[in-house]
Amino acid sequence: KAGVTQTPRYLIKTRGQQVTLSCSPISGHRSVSWYQQTPGQGLQFLFEYFSETQRNKGNFPGRFSGRQFSNSRSEMNVSTLELGDSALYLCASSDGQGPDTQYFGPGTRLTVL
Amino acid sequence: AQSVTQLDSQVPVFEEAPVELRCNYSSSVSVYLFWYVQYPNQGLQLLLKYLSGSTLVKGINGFEAEFNKSQTSFHLRKPSVHISDTAEYFCAVSDQLDDYKLSFGAGTTVTVRA
Numbered sequence: 032k033a034g035v036t037q038t039p040r041y042l043i044k045t046r047g048q049q050v051t052l053s054c055s056p057i058s059g060h061r062s063v064s065w066y067q068q069t070p071g072q073g074l075q076f077l078f079e080y081f082s083e084t085q086r087n088k089g090n091f092p093g094r095f096s097g098r099q100f101s102n103s104r105s106e107m108n109v110s111t112l113e114l115g116d117s118a119l120y121l122c123a124s125s126d127g128q129g130p131d132t133q134y135f136g137p138g139t140r141l142t143v144l
Numbered sequence: 145a146q147s148v149t150q151l152d153s154q155v156p157v158f159e160e161a162p163v164e165l166r167c168n169y170s171s172s173v174s175v176y177l178f179w180y181v182q183y184p185n186q187g188l189q190l191l192l193k194y195l196s197g198s199t200l201v202k203g204i205n206g207f208e209a210e211f212n213k214s215q216t217s218f219h220l221r222k223p224s225v226h227i228s229d230t231a232e233y234f235c236a237v238s239d240q241l242d243d244y245k246l247s248f249g250a251g252t253t254v255t256v257r258a
Binding site: 129 | 243250
């Protein structure tokens with residue numbers, strides 16, 4: 032099976048702009064989770080989507096939002112970018128049933144100038 | 145919510161020497177434990193996981209970990225490391241009360257020297 036793919040791999044934006052990141056899960060997986068990774072805060076959970084519904088949410092401001100489509104692909108949007116949003120954004124997919132393994136994509140490196 | 149403590153932020157080790165990475169988690173009735181590895185400029189790859197059963201778990205690339213409920217620990221070990229094991233290692237925990245959301249430790253950077 033093909034792994035989790037994320038596009039784009041790298042992004043450079045300026046403060047105040049918005050950005051959309053995309054994640055395609057492993058075929059058959061219905062759950063997609065998003066994480067932010069920074070040197071200072073480590074890996075932090077953003078949110079999880081399961082069958083097009085947000086099932087879990089971390090402690091991030093409302094500028095961070097997401098959605099999931101009927102084919103399980105997911106997008107994450109960040110509006111009004113701040114310098115502190117510079118990070119590696121990782122998505123992970125799983126079948127969403129119980130404590131199953133999450134499979135991670137390579138990430139999108141976002142730099143905010 | 146679960147919390148995870150990785151006791152060592154940096155672990156330098158010589159090639160062919162053993163390595164142990166320590167991980168402790170906050171107590172819960174039933175937890176599920178994972179170790180992931182991240183190579184430079186890549187995502188996370190699962191090394192091993194504990195869901196139930198035997199407390200000694202074997203994973204990929206010769207790694208193993210032991211679940212110790214009384215000490216709330218899940219330490220990762222490898223008897224002989226290679227240069228290619230240089231990477232960052234993350235311990236993670238999930239439980240049913242938190243909808244199986246993964247909570248990660250801060251990570252341990254392992255640098256293997258010849």
